[in-house]
Amino acid sequence: MKKIPVTKIVAIGIGAALFFFLGRFVAIPSPVPNTNISIQYGLLAALAAIFGPVVGILAGLIGHFFIDFSFGWGVWWSWVIASAVFGLICGCATRSLKINEGEFGPKGLVIFNGGQMLAHAIAWIVVAPVLDILMYAEPANKVFLQGVVSAIVNIVTTAIVGTILCIAYSKAIPKTGSLKEED
Amino acid sequence: MTNLFNYIERKSAIHNLTGATKLVCLMLWSFAAMGTYDTRYLAVLALISMGLFKLGHIHIKDVSFMLGFTLVFLVLNTILVYLFSPQHGTEIYGTTTYLFGLEGYYAPTAEQLFYHLNYWLKYFATLPIILLFVCTTNPSEFAASLNRIGISYSVAYAVALALRYIPDVQHQYYEISKASQARGVEMSKKESLVRRLKAASAILVPLILTSMSRIETVSNAMELRGFGKNKKRTWYMARPFKIWDYLAMIGCGILLIITLFLNHVNGGRFYNPFI
Numbered sequence A: 001m002k003k004i005p006v007t008k009i010v011a012i013g014i015g016a017a018l019f020f021f022l023g024r025f026v027a028i029p030s031p032v033p034n035t036n037i038s039i040q041y042g043l044l045a046a047l048a049a050i051f052g053p054v055v056g057i058l059a060g061l062i063g064h065f066f067i068d069f070s071f072g073w074g075v076w077w078s079w080v081i082a083s084a085v086f087g088l089i090c091g092c093a094t095r096s097l098k099i100n101e102g103e104f105g106p107k108g109l110v111i112f113n114g115g116q117m118l119a120h121a122i123a124w125i126v127v128a129p130v131l132d133i134l135m136y137a138e139p140a141n142k143v144f145l146q147g148v149v150s151a152i153v154n155i156v157t158t159a160i161v162g163t164i165l166c167i168a169y170s171k172a173i174p175k176t177g178s179l180k181e182e183d
Numbered sequence B: 001m002t003n004l005f006n007y008i009e010r011k012s013a014i015h016n017l018t019g020a021t022k023l024v025c026l027m028l029w030s031f032a033a034m035g036t037y038d039t040r041y042l043a044v045l046a047l048i049s050m051g052l053f054k055l056g057h058i059h060i061k062d063v064s065f066m067l068g069f070t071l072v073f074l075v076l077n078t079i080l081v082y083l084f085s086p087q088h089g090t091e092i093y094g095t096t097t098y099l100f101g102l103e104g105y106y107a108p109t110a111e112q113l114f115y116h117l118n119y120w121l122k123y124f125a126t127l128p129i130i131l132l133f134v135c136t137t138n139p140s141e142f143a144a145s146l147n148r149i150g151i152s153y154s155v156a157y158a159v160a161l162a163l164r165y166i167p168d169v170q171h172q173y174y175e176i177s178k179a180s181q182a183r184g185v186e187m188s189k190k191e192s193l194v195r196r197l198k199a200a201s202a203i204l205v206p207l208i209l210t211s212m213s214r215i216e217t218v219s220n221a222m223e224l225r226g227f228g229k230n231k232k233r234t235w236y237m238a239r240p241f242k243i244w245d246y247l248a249m250i251g252c253g254i255l256l257i258i259t260l261f262l263n264h265v266n267g268g269r270f271y272n273p274f275i
Helices: A006-025 A040-051 A053-071 A077-093 A106-136 A140-172 B019-034 B039-055 B064-084 B088-093 B110-136 B139-148 B153-182 B193-224 B243-266
Strands: none
Touching: A006 A040, A006 A053, A006 B153, A006 B193, A040 A053, A040 A077, A040 A106, A040 A140, A040 B193, A053 A077, A053 B153, A077 A106, A106 A140, A140 B193, B019 B039, B019 B110, B019 B139, B019 B243, B039 B110, B039 B243, B064 B110, B088 B110, B139 B153, B153 B193
């Protein structure tokens, strides 16, 4: 197995802690029952964009596992895996971004949001319902409807929260080559 | 504010089991409880799990915050299920028995109430075990046990880090949130949804930025100590298996087998007393 750099390991750990905390305590109830507006996906998308797909997968997996775990409803592996898939796709789609170097312009905005939309669509409309049907034998129309609703809600949330986070983070780091030698 | 992942150090039979054993048992137990809707079996599981809770020397007041939270959630969920599909029990059990002489879509049926009873039992069968796992498993030992069941140690270490930093993140969030509220950021239901999201982001930004600098500090510290240099890693918290570890795992394995057996006998996940 390829070695994961130390920074990424720490990013996974602290990222999962943040993901857990946001998902567990900062849930904003939505008008639709049983679904919270999950701002943690905004965070996960930003983390995946900054640190790459490996951090995305594992932070999503560990964070979501602990959320399910601490809520006490048993672990819904299908949704946990969907979170990991979301992190993976987000990380892969945003590979060309260099937020770490302080760059996040209009082009980055488009790539980031395109990536997160694709990732949410695949995670919640394909992965989660299919796994639900395979693992828990749930009625298809119900899980697909759930999937579509959560995909839409999550896309909007991530577009707001994730984008703000990326902009804030990129602004906090000095751009490469932003320092000039004095004449 | 109680910390969720506070490990409670006490002397008990449950504490003495290794983290790996508890993890395996927890998984087997969750699958056993998730896999069935057999009322009798769920009741037995709930009783056993409460017994184990006593055995682990964990008191109700240790976990009251989380218990309260889950109970509120459970009550809300029950009400919502009833509002949205009052006929769910009828669909599952295939019969309709109206109670109290009422009829109609929202009239209570014996099947629906029975379904809710099962739903609650399911929680009572799993919740004590999860709380027990959380309270009796030392986070560091948990990570060590992940490594033991074959997960790469960097990933196991990331899990340990996550467990370690959850209380810190929590603490930090409340500090930032109080500071923002003092400056007039409104996050309660009085605001519109979009503005609440924006307010949440206003708290998130400082939280994430401090976390980013923390990632840097921690990873520098780890790098300086040579983390990830060797193929293997020993765990300070790792403990050898004892006879009770094997017994506990076998016991939970049997519970899962009983679930599978019951599903076979009942011809499905549901135990149906209505036919």
